[in-house]
Amino acid sequence: MMYQLTFNPLKEEDLLVVKEIYDYYIRHSTATFHTDPITIGELKEYIYLNHPRYRSYMILCDEVPAGFCYFTHFKKRQAYDRTAEVALYLRPEFCDKGIGPKALAFLEKEAKESGIKNLVALVTGNNFPSIKLFERNGYKKVAHFERVGEKLGLVLDVLAYQKEL
Numbered sequence: 001m002m003y004q005l006t007f008n009p010l011k012e013e014d015l016l017v018v019k020e021i022y023d024y025y026i027r028h029s030t031a032t033f034h035t036d037p038i039t040i041g042e043l044k045e046y047i048y049l050n051h052p053r054y055r056s057y058m059i060l061c062d063e064v065p066a067g068f069c070y071f072t073h074f075k076k077r078q079a080y081d082r083t084a085e086v087a088l089y090l091r092p093e094f095c096d097k098g099i100g101p102k103a104l105a106f107l108e109k110e111a112k113e114s115g116i117k118n119l120v121a122l123v124t125g126n127n128f129p130s131i132k133l134f135e136r137n138g139y140k141k142v143a144h145f146e147r148v149g150e151k152l153g154l155v156l157d158v159l160a161y162q163k164e165l
Helices: 012-028 099-113 128-136
Strands: 005-009 056-061 064-073 083-090 118-124 140-151 154-164
Touching: 005 099, 012 056, 012 064, 012 083, 056 099, 064 099, 083 099, 099 118, 099 128, 118 128, 128 154
Parallel strands: 083 118
Antiparallel strands: 005 056, 056 064, 064 083, 118 154, 140 154
């Protein structure tokens, strides 16, 4: 399947679409541990607009918003500045179209240019599509936190994947 994929830096006016996509995952999945819809202000606490180091993007597939991706602080302490947390969320209808690997490759290039040396992804233990995405793209499982979250009637593990750039 051929399609035009572009990554545009997130702007303020994109945040309603980001919220809509993220709220879907809050309501219908364990991909995020938020349990209630969040505000635009809460999104902006970790998805930055126009930050000199940490970047966020709208993913467009044939000019249609397909999802968003970003890398952000891993921990807000200076010694961690070489490492960022990476995340991406796609509208369900855009999953399984090969967008994930392209988004990761794009984020890795941007992170490297930004001076990031490591990317870390936190993935719910039952999120098999994301586990497969990170493993197939060179991320190594470095931690397994057992039974640390509870959502939708499930007690959940969290896995940490890391890739040195």
